[in-house]
Amino acid sequence: xxxxxxxxxxxxxxxxxxxxxxxxxxxxxxxxxxxxxxxxxxxxxxxxxxxxxxxxxxxxxxxxxxxxxxxxxxxxxxxxxxxxxxxxxxxxxxxxxxxxxxxx
Amino acid sequence: xxxxxxxxxxxxxxxxxxxxxxxxxxxxxxxxxxxxxxxxxxxxxxxxxxxxxxxxxxxxxxxxxxxxxxxxxxxxxxxxxxxxxxxxxxxxxxxxxxxxxxxxxxxxxxxxxxxxxxxxxxxxxxxxxxxxxxxxxxxxxxxxxxxxxxxxxxxxxxxxxxxxxxxxxxxxxxxxxxxxxxxxxxxxxxxxxxxxxxxxxxxxxxxxxxxxxxxxxxxxxxxxxxxxxxxxxxxxxxxxxxxxxxxxxxxxxxxxxxxxxxxxxxxxxxxxxx
Numbered sequence: 001x002x003x004x005x006x007x008x009x010x011x012x013x014x015x016x017x018x019x020x021x022x023x024x025x026x027x028x029x030x031x032x033x034x035x036x037x038x039x040x041x042x043x044x045x046x047x048x049x050x051x052x053x054x055x056x057x058x059x060x061x062x063x064x065x066x067x068x069x070x071x072x073x074x075x076x077x078x079x080x081x082x083x084x085x086x087x088x089x090x091x092x093x094x095x096x097x098x099x100x101x102x103x104x
Numbered sequence: 105x106x107x108x109x110x111x112x113x114x115x116x117x118x119x120x121x122x123x124x125x126x127x128x129x130x131x132x133x134x135x136x137x138x139x140x141x142x143x144x145x146x147x148x149x150x151x152x153x154x155x156x157x158x159x160x161x162x163x164x165x166x167x168x169x170x171x172x173x174x175x176x177x178x179x180x181x182x183x184x185x186x187x188x189x190x191x192x193x194x195x196x197x198x199x200x201x202x203x204x205x206x207x208x209x210x211x212x213x214x215x216x217x218x219x220x221x222x223x224x225x226x227x228x229x230x231x232x233x234x235x236x237x238x239x240x241x242x243x244x245x246x247x248x249x250x251x252x253x254x255x256x257x258x259x260x261x262x263x264x265x266x267x268x269x270x271x272x273x274x275x276x277x278x279x280x281x282x283x284x285x286x287x288x289x290x291x292x293x294x295x296x297x298x299x300x301x302x303x304x305x306x307x308x309x310x311x312x313x314x315x316x317x318x319x320x321x322x323x324x325x326x327x328x329x330x331x332x333x334x335x336x337x338x339x340x341x342x343x344x345x346x347x348x349x350x351x352x353x354x355x356x357x358x359x360x361x362x363x364x365x366x367x368x369x370x371x372x373x374x375x376x377x378x
Binding site for chain 1: 299335
């Protein structure tokens with residue numbers, strides 16, 4: 001729905017901790033669990049922090065497939081892309097090269 | 105009354121922990137590690153009661169949902185994230201000093217946030233691995249936003265450092281306080297140019313910083329340091345805080361090496377004190 005929600009989802013998926021640890025190399029499964037965790041009350045309103053993830057199917061697909069080049073092109077912060085890639089064992093430099101973002 | 109008894113600016117690339125052997129660059133790596141040992145000894149000789157670590161979060165503790173410009177970590181312990189070759193470990197906090205500095209900085213017009221138990225990434229954990237291997241010195245982490253616009257200016261960060269030195273002098277809970285700023289120099293991470301280093305720009309910046317050329321440093325603009333040193337050069341905002349805290353007298357580089365294995369222009373600078 002917006003860059004903010006895409007960014008927020010990528011950020012939460014990129015944090016070291018139990019969520020990615022339960023789904024090594026599987027961002028689709030991690031995203032599915034994250035969406036479940038953040039969908040309901042009271043977690044979504046915890047401490048007044050907005051944790052909702054309002055993602056389109058296409059945006060969810062980019063995260064689930066680990067398409068880091070597309071995430072970068074959509075404006076996800078480079079540090080978050082790097083962290084997300086590292087968390088799921090994705091070579092983001094190779095992905096950027098394959099997507100035409102770098103020419104070496 | 106407290107005083108700043110030691111200050112330095114250091115790179116914090118996590119590769120320094122992950123990649124310690126290199127067929128192509130071992131001599132460079134060894135010179136960097138030798139520089140760390142000299143700094144570790146010099147810090148120990150200064151006998152600090154506490155260490156203010158000026159670092160920056162890499163979108164772990166903070167995110168675009170909340171990225172405060174300046175944040176002091178409060179409390180008597182801080183857990184590390186354990187990313188990029190660091191271990192997850194508790195680091196001791198100088199809680200009373202943090203509260204004193206927080207109040208004094210806000211009183212001086214710097215609207216610094218305070219965060220209890222702020223979790224620390226490699227910006228803090230990596231340099232501390234080398235400077236204080238036993239995790240014995242209580243810390244006050246001071247986080248600067250170096251990655252998410254709007255960034256503070258170079259001049260504002262040096263002024264924060266000056267206010268920090270005043271705050272250290274005014275408090276009575278820690279007599280001898282050390283300050284280390286971490287980050288830089290040139291590196292491109294997470295972007296298509298990932299891996300690039302710009303040694304010419306690094307040398308130019310180090311010359312300004314050592315002198316110091318305060319007019320040039322205070323006037324540095326985001327477009328200028330990003331073009332020359334990449335997004336990672338924003339971490340030099342932390343260096344400006346240490347420069348101000350040490351009296352704006354410049355420093356002396358112990359080492360500079362553009363290390364491809366660590367995809368960063370690495371430098372360690374010990375500051376001249378007032």
